Amino acid sequence: MEIFLNGKGKKLNDDIKNLEQCVDALPGNNEGVIVELNGKIIKYGERESILLKDGDKIELIQFMGGG
Amino acid sequence: MISRYDKHIKLKGFGEEGQNALSGKSVVIIGCGALGTNISNLLARAGVGKILIVDRDIVEIGNLHRQVLFSEEDIGTPKSVTAAGKLKKTNSEIVIEPLVKDIKNTNIEGIIKGFDLILDATDNISTRMLINDVSLKTGIPWIYGGVLGTSGMIMNIVEDGPCLRCMMPEIPPVGSVPTCESEGVLNTIPSVVASIQSTEALKILMGRDHQKGLIRYDIWDNNFVIHKIDRDQECECCGKGNYKYLNMKREELVTVLCDDSIQIISPADAEIDLKKIAENLKIESEILINEYLIRFKTEGKEVTVYRDGRVIIKGTEDKGVAKSIYSRYLG
Numbered sequence: 001m002e003i004f005l006n007g008k009g010k011k012l013n014d015d016i017k018n019l020e021q022c023v024d025a026l027p028g029n030n031e032g033v034i035v036e037l038n039g040k041i042i043k044y045g046e047r048e049s050i051l052l053k054d055g056d057k058i059e060l061i062q063f064m065g066g067g
Numbered sequence: 068m069i070s071r072y073d074k075h076i077k078l079k080g081f082g083e084e085g086q087n088a089l090s091g092k093s094v095v096i097i098g099c100g101a102l103g104t105n106i107s108n109l110l111a112r113a114g115v116g117k118i119l120i121v122d123r124d125i126v127e128i129g130n131l132h133r134q135v136l137f138s139e140e141d142i143g144t145p146k147s148v149t150a151a152g153k154l155k156k157t158n159s160e161i162v163i164e165p166l167v168k169d170i171k172n173t174n175i176e177g178i179i180k181g182f183d184l185i186l187d188a189t190d191n192i193s194t195r196m197l198i199n200d201v202s203l204k205t206g207i208p209w210i211y212g213g214v215l216g217t218s219g220m221i222m223n224i225v226e227d228g229p230c231l232r233c234m235m236p237e238i239p240p241v242g243s244v245p246t247c248e249s250e251g252v253l254n255t256i257p258s259v260v261a262s263i264q265s266t267e268a269l270k271i272l273m274g275r276d277h278q279k280g281l282i283r284y285d286i287w288d289n290n291f292v293i294h295k296i297d298r299d300q301e302c303e304c305c306g307k308g309n310y311k312y313l314n315m316k317r318e319e320l321v322t323v324l325c326d327d328s329i330q331i332i333s334p335a336d337a338e339i340d341l342k343k344i345a346e347n348l349k350i351e352s353e354i355l356i357n358e359y360l361i362r363f364k365t366e367g368k369e370v371t372v373y374r375d376g377r378v379i380i381k382g383t384e385d386k387g388v389a390k391s392i393y394s395r396y397l398g
Contacts, residue, residue: 032239034281041281041296044236061283061294063235064213064220066247066325067102067190067257 004057012052020047022058034061071160072114085273086114090161092272093117095179097170097198098188099146100124101133101252102212105261106186106268107163108136111154113269117162118154121178122147123169123377125359129326133254145359167359169377170194171320171332172313175201184271185209186264190247190325192238193312199224199231200310208271212264216250217287219260222296223267223277229298230305234281247325256286321386328381329389339376348396368392 001012003022016022019037023030035042036059042050070076072086094115096107099122107120126134126141126149136150147165154163168174170189175197179185185207187198195211202209208225224230263282270277281294303309320332345356348363355362361372368382370392378397380389 032235032244034234036294039295041234041294043233043297043299043301045299045301059294061220061281062215062218063192063239063244064215064218065190065192065195065244066214066252067098067100067188067212 001052001054003052003055006059017051018048019050019052019058022052023047023060026060030060032063034063035059036061071158075113080275081273085269085275088273089114089269090116092183093119093181094184094186094268094272095119095121095182096186096188097121097194098190099134099136099150100130100188100190101135101214101254101257102261102264103146103186103188104134104136104150105258106188106212106265107150107154108157109262109265110186110268111158111161111163113265114158114161115268115272117164117182119164119166119178119182120147120151121166121168121170122150123167123373123375133252133257135258143357168375169330169332169373170197172197172315175313176205179205179207182207184268186268187211187213188261188264191322192235192244193320193322195231196238196312199304200313203230203305203308204310204313210264210267210271212260214252214256214260215245215247217253217256218283218285219256219263220284221260221263221267221278221282223271223279225271225277227298228279229296230302232304233299233302234296236303246323253286256284259284259286321390323384323386324379326381327384328379329383329386331378331380331389331393332376338374339372341372341374344372344397350396365392365396370396372397 038057075081075086076083092115096103099120124146126137126144126146136153141149145167147167151163151165198209211222213220267277280296283292300306322330324330341361345354345361350365352364363370368380371379380392383389
């Protein structure tokens with residue numbers, strides 16, 4: 001399956017089926033990121049239940065804490 | 068004669084009605100750094116009737132590149148007092164009050180009581196979670212604002228809308244979120260974020276339509292995005308009314324701050340005797356003591372003890388190291 005991650009095409013391994021698995025498989029520490037799928041921020045608890053499909057657009061949004 | 072607010076009154080959709088509405092409203096600005104100085108400057112000039120500026124820190128040389136109300140002569144002075152003093156000279160027709168205090172779960176409800184709106188200008192996630200809890204509990208809306216690197220984010224958190232915990236249910240683990248210390252901050256981004264927060268504040272205070280969703284802007288790439296976000300009916304905070312950060316035990320309030328430092332809240336609520344603490348310190352380094360704080364260096368860390376019992380240990384992001392120094396020197 002191929003998705004768009006932060007605007008760039010990315011091929012996912014066959015064992016990645018849902019959004020939670022996808023975020024966990026990405027490099028780096030993504031515990032503090034906000035996840036947007038196809039233009040809408042996805043609630044934390046819903047990531048596992050959302051099955052990905054070809055062409056999905058995922059944005060990882062870094063929380064900003066400086067002031 | 069041209070009035071102070073002439074250009075606002077001429078503005079379509081603002082008018083005398085909008086200007087008069089502002090004069091009867093009040094805001095509390097939590098934090099007086101880059102965002103807080105810009106927000107308080109804009110809202111004071113706009114004629115918001117009452118402004119409370121809350122900040123725990125003093126002005127340092129490293130603040131001057133982005134914190135617009137401070138000058139070199141202000142170094143060592145409490146930020147909220149200095150900012151309020153300057154803004155009183157800018158607009159004497161409104162009430163501007165400083166409060167040198169750390170926001171914590173035991174005092175936040177008393178501080179924000181009676182205000183119409185809370186503006187977030189803090190530098191850490193823990194305080195934002197606390198603001199989120201108290202906002203939902205009291206029904207006073209708040210406006211989140213944050214900066215990092217060349218980017219910033221803004222979100223209005225109002226009744227019936229999504230809250231901060233709808234998109235970030237818990238405080239992320241220490242070290243998992245980049246900080247201003249690791250990424251730096253371009254000095255042009257805070258004023259943009261503060262301007263958006265202030266504009267949203269004016270809209271909310273005047274009862275006008277305001278922006279929904281999470282606003283994200285990168286000033287280097289000029290990339291402006293508004294992300295849609297729905298309220299989570301299962302959200303522990305706005306969905307279920309579980310105000311865990313407001314109800315948290317005080318001894319848990321050890322916070323990693325933005326500038327390679329850790330804050331530890333004293334378990335005692337009363338103000339402390341700084342002179343007595345200074346006399347009891349058994350250290351070789353020079354001790355700075357004034358009306359507001361004691362500062363000394365030990366083990367390569369800078370320790371600042373404030374009158375309200377708050378301690379900031381600069382030079383570490385390790386809570387264990389900070390707690391160890393705290394307990395060694397301050398019990």
